[in-house]
Amino acid sequence: MRILIILGCPEPPLLIPSFIYLLNMLKNKGHEIIISANPAALKLIEASDPEKHYIKGVGFQNIDEGLKNKFDVDGIIGFAHNDPAVNYIITYKAVYGAKTLALVFGKYINQEFVRNLEEEGVITFTARAFHNPTPVLVKLKNIVNIL
């Protein structure tokens, strides 16, 4: 399967490590991965894996460019911790028309984010976490299982 992963603002400390963990899980299952992320997030990913053990063969694009260059994907996974990320996930679902899963996380779970995503048909998970990635990793395993 070709999976698109959406990363918004990389401000939460757990975001990039959790993404690498998810990438590893998906690659081990034989999926093809493409990332749509903001430029700072792409640089952080590159810096986290200097020898490209995890990111080798992974496609990447700017989060805005991804809305212009549409291609076929089998699933979309989005990380949402703020209002723009929720809006981007909803927009990607509308543009790509693929099954979309989102993980809403943060120090506190904003129920409005969850409601907005679910109203647009996005399968939504929540994890109360900001520094410690463990709750997010548990939910990511669930997400990978239902892809």
Added chain:
Amino acid sequence: MSCIDNYNYDILHKGSFKECAQYIKNNYKNIRNLNAGEEVIEGVMLIGKPPIPVAYHDDYIIFPYTKPCYGTYVLRVPLKEYMQSHKEKMNKGKDKKDRKSGSDSGSVKNILSKLKFW
């Protein structure tokens, strides 16, 4: 590559997407509701939960614009620039059609060539 920096925009309001959509609805009469992902001016896609309000007032187009780290803004772009970008888009569309007729088989290749790979 074109983006919002190519336009002379004014920022009218900043907030969450919901607040920005409400701002447009409250302050303008001539509103069209568009879907997420539609290209409002060349190179600028609408981002947010549909229906997304886009207003036309005097010689301006007013729409919500989202940045991943900074939130949503209500932007005002002169309609003259919008018309110019629209014309360019139409011309480009024609060129693309001409080119497409000869290269349909390479569509998968084209998709991947737009992406970069590590």
